[in-house]
Amino acid sequence: MFSNFMTFAPFILQGLTTTVMVFLYGALLAYSIAIIAGLMRTSQFAIVRTIAAVFVELFRGTSLLVQMFFLYYALPQLIDGISMSLMLAGSLAVGLNYGAYASEVVRSAINSIHIGQTEAAISLNMSRFQRLRLVILPQAFRLMLPGFGNNAIELLKGTSLVYFIGLADLTFNANVLRGSNTAISSQVEIYTYLLVAYFLLALPLIVLARYLEKRASKGVTLS
Template sequence: MIENLEALQRALPRMLEGMLITLELTVGGALLAFVVAVALGLLARARHLVPRGFARIVIELFRGTSLLVQLFFLFFVLPLPPFNIELPPVVVGVVGLGLNYGAYGAEVVRGSINAVPAGQWEATTALSMTRSQRMTRVIFPQAWALMIPSLNNLLIQLLKGTAVVYLITIVDLTAELNKLRVDTDVFFAYTLGLIVYFVIAYALTLVMNGIESRAKHRLGQGTRLRESIAAPTPDAGRAGTA
């Protein structure tokens, strides 16, 4: 055990660099995925067939093919004729993750918008709002509160999806764990990996919970995150008076 800890201490600078790469891929991929999800989710609800059909094709293409194959295509095929587009490995990772998880997120966006009660749509029509005003002022804020839990799940999946980018020469956290395994043992290296990924995922979940609580509070549907943590649940209150 002492030898493993000494090896970890020597590898710690490299581990931190790998963790930073993983965080960059997660944040960059998540931002791109959100933009793609909103764009495709709105296009998938378009009245005209052409934009709606384009959105469906893109969504099904990236949902129906492997993330790893998509990364290989972006990294190995794009630099070849007739594309001649060579991207840095980290950019390839961000683009691949963003497109793949953005396609899944598009269905979340579309479903959440459709879940907004019909009365809200009718109210915007009665107020003579334009389509853009209807979406930005009334519909999307309500849909945003609905879609956050599902987007949180996709964010955690994206974090775990970064583990495959080492196959396109990116030295991320998983790549450094593989190197640490050589100097220590399989159990120590990958148990450490489980712990690190769990801590990052839990931190991201807390952030998303805060965003969800804020979104619901703005709609008058819940309390602020700090208040919801401090306040007892109804069951707890009844249990205390029993």
């Protein structure tokens, strides 16, 4: 076992760039959505809260894989003129799905700020925007960081599903190898390399998430 390292590992790693790109694009979209949707969930206007709630529950309540299939195969058929690449469909689905989950981190962090903070800001004659920007968000952001770190780890693992729509990532290449190497020992070797590859990618995120959790638990404001 593990006698084909020089053959299997380099082939699997050819998909590394794709996996990293989907992760980066997906994370950028996810955290942008999380902040926007999270703020909308705390809006004083019911219609704004409702729109955000529908979005969040739609993407949290449906499968990420089905969302990828819908964006790549169904959406172009429903709307003329839309053409979506594999990379765009995969990144968009990952970003929308994990953005919906991360928006709950934003909402709960904002809601956890003591009402006395808001009352103090009102007594200083601050507008709602000033209260949010100068008082609420700086405190809430520190509370969001551990959740964002954990969400990033989950997002990275979720990128493995893009192989189902044909995107040549790490998982896709591993399955190509499996198809041409049917011996049990070879398949064990292939998926061992795949596990190690994802773990090494996730390791910096794991370390960062733990660090942020410790900082947040101590109540230290990150500079």
